Amino acid sequence: MTIDELQQKAKLLPSLPGIYMMRDSLGNIIYVGKSKALKKRVSSYFGKTIKDEKHKMKRMVASIVSFDYQETDTELDALLLECKLIKELKPIYNSLLKNDKRYRFIEINREAELPRVNVAFEKGDVGEYFGPYDIPYRLNIGVEAINSYYKLPLCKKRVQKKECLAYRMKRCIGPCQEEKAILIDYESRLQEAAHFLEGKDLEILTYYEEKMQMASERLEFEKAVQYREYIAVLKMLGYRKEAIGFSLDNRRGIALVKIPRGGFKLYLLRGTQIVYTRCFEEIAAPVQKEHKQILQKAILEAGDKYFKQRLQSKKHLEKGEVDEAMITYYYLKTKRESCYEVIEENDYGKVQKRQINQFLNKAFKNFQ
Template sequence: MTELKLKLSVLPTEPGCYLMKNDDGEIIYVGKAKNLRNRVRSYFSGAHDEKTMRLVQDIVDFDYIVTASEIESLLLENTLIKKHQPRYNILLKDDKSYPFIKITKEKHPKLVVTRIVKPKTGIYFGPYPNAYSAHETKKLLDRIYPLRKCNTMPDKLCLYYHIGQCLGPCVFNVTDEQNQEMIDGITNFLNGETDSVMAELKEKMENAAAELEFEKAKEYRDLMGHIENTMAKQNMLTKDMTARDCFGYAVENGWMSVSVLFIRSGKLIEKKAEMFPINDDIEEEFFRFIMHFYDLNSNLLPKEVHIPKEFNVDLLDEALPVAVKGPMRGPKRQMVDLANKNAKIAVENKFEMIARDEERTIKAVETLGDIMNIEAPRRIEAFDNSNTQGVDPVSVMVSFIDGKPSKKDYRKYKIKTVVGPDDYASMREVVRRRYTRVLKEGLPLPDLIIVDGGVGHMNSVKDVLINELSLDIPIAGLRKDDKHATAELLYGDDAEVVPMKKNSQSFYLLQRIQDEVHRFAISYHRNTRRKTSITSQLDKIEGVGPSRKRKLLKEFGSIKKMKEKNVEDFKEIGIPENVAKNIVKKLSE
């Protein structure tokens, strides 16, 4: 969770798509954002509905792809959902495609909206993220360019001819020149040359408004809005269907980041980014990465590879069995620029995460040492006790090295010599056991010992360390407030409160330590209670051995439910009558 918070803190504010992952690395949700930082952070703060809460509980990591616009992120989101089929996505998971506007390749062509692309059957424009606007634009084009409408040519003129939306090729001779003129007009329109049409619609809208025909004026206004939505630039897409990979790079602090954008069927389908230390010339490192990136004998290579123009394109073109290009301008150059941008963000994030991690760990440790007037406590060991009115008393120790938990050094202790709820005696026993073993085995001693408690707990530890083990280790206590939150750090011979800012990284470090040792103690105590509770009651019953105990727990689940059963209930699962009577009798007692 700590690493996740760090990644959240350095997210870019660019538009793009984010991919949420579970602990198996599986992509469980894909979303888009106008601002990646704000959108992804929103999952981890505030109130959510039940579905989103379940999603957030499963998230352990995420990745993201920066895009050039919000519309591009919308298109990319659609592609990624279809590819990965994340289980938390429900709206776009049905594998529906965004629509295209198509001019069919026939003697008398038609204008249609379709979601299926077959390149040899016509000219395609799109895809369009707003399906409604695509259909409305098609209706507008039907009014301006009267191509045929019927799927099967009729033998008489239809309604479309009479309303001026068809030239009637079923009856009249419509020439190839007439059809081509309409195709050229539609092509220019859909390629963004809409100024003349928009001017005409605006004039009609103003005239209709002047004549108080407000319904007609509204219709013209809506058509202009549909055209603007449909004509939105799609820099994420290329006009051809060539499979190409676009490489970008960035260099910072002796590290190189390389980002690869995979373009298939005109769409960005995936991004990969790698980071590695530079040991050679930048161009050499970049080319070495690309050569290792591909299996040169594979039949899945792209048709083209695009790289930044400053590199020796001819050299790489000769080395790879695919066309290598360094685009100078246009959409292909924009794709390489986007790859560079993703690489730059990745390497900047890496060092920003390192800086923030250092601030919250190593620097926090150094500052803590300064505040307490001791050497920087690189190794901190913290203790806490847990019991229920003296029953099943346990104690634990957690270890933090350079401000980070070192879980391999955590230890659990069952209290052996203390009878009843005596926290001070329990603390003395555990500290004695811990540091007697440390001295015996030559293990590293901590730079600071923290106990969850106040002056009494600190004095218990000092008594053992100084008087019994002759160890001189700084000892501090963490005292909680009425809300059971970390409130004060106690230190010194008189156990005085150490002045600290509550919003400092050093104080946050102490909070993390206290929360972690408390969590570890409670978890261990609960497990111990559960085992002893089940074991002690069943093990005292004559005739119930390990095998029957497993059988009883499997069948009834808990001691509580067993107490509700009678002899016949136990006999039904194969328990002999005399043993069943013993169970009922003992549990009733």
């Protein structure tokens, strides 16, 4: 198919969540992607905007002769299916385009002339790397917040002039002074930054929360907004460790996710592992009392079977399991289209029925 033919085919796609698979002239799948609006996303590959893309992207588009797609109920389903297919099929351009698309790392390279926290597009041979993170446009904000809190250098190279402006303003600890006490403190701060990125030290969040509160009280709203943004991104950086811990805990939970074509999808989970799903496309806002009763009954009946299964606990997760845990945890924690609740660990009875009722009230209040 020509680019024009591919573009026309893309225009016929639904504006719904799903995955798409690009194929070359031999029929090989060379790229797998996902979108919450297939028509818009796939069309973007064959439009004029592709001229502004990077060389690898242009090369991939030039290789496409056809594509397949598969609708999913929700964006969460699309994310998980994309992850699964990439692991199974290993399309060549998912590897080549991974860094160009959205993934970044945070790097602390102690062998640099002036080590600090940096954003990196890929892992190097030296240094500590954290991630990958798929928040490319906000990751720089997080790095700025970390360097500012630990007063790490703003410069990449040492300067001959002592007591630069950043040092005098107490924005940098001043390793260029080359004083023994400062260098020891400098090394300690680099280690503390690494501990935060490992999820071991969260004092930085408390610090910025206090700064935001003080700025608000002083009516310094621009500063308050900046600190709020710092806090939001720093919390995102901690999701990886949280997701792994949450998955290993294996606590049971319930989620309702809006279906774009109408209705809701019910998910029952153990940790971040989805053990049961069911769509209720007939239930739409405003939710009626009988709708809540239908959902409550469905949850109790399904939960009685699935939640009582004792899944084998794990001490660690494989890489593929970490990816899926991150996807599920991040989606349920951040997306407005979803509502999630942990259910207490005891046999089904009045307590669970009350919890489920509370969850449904909360969910539909959020979805109004």
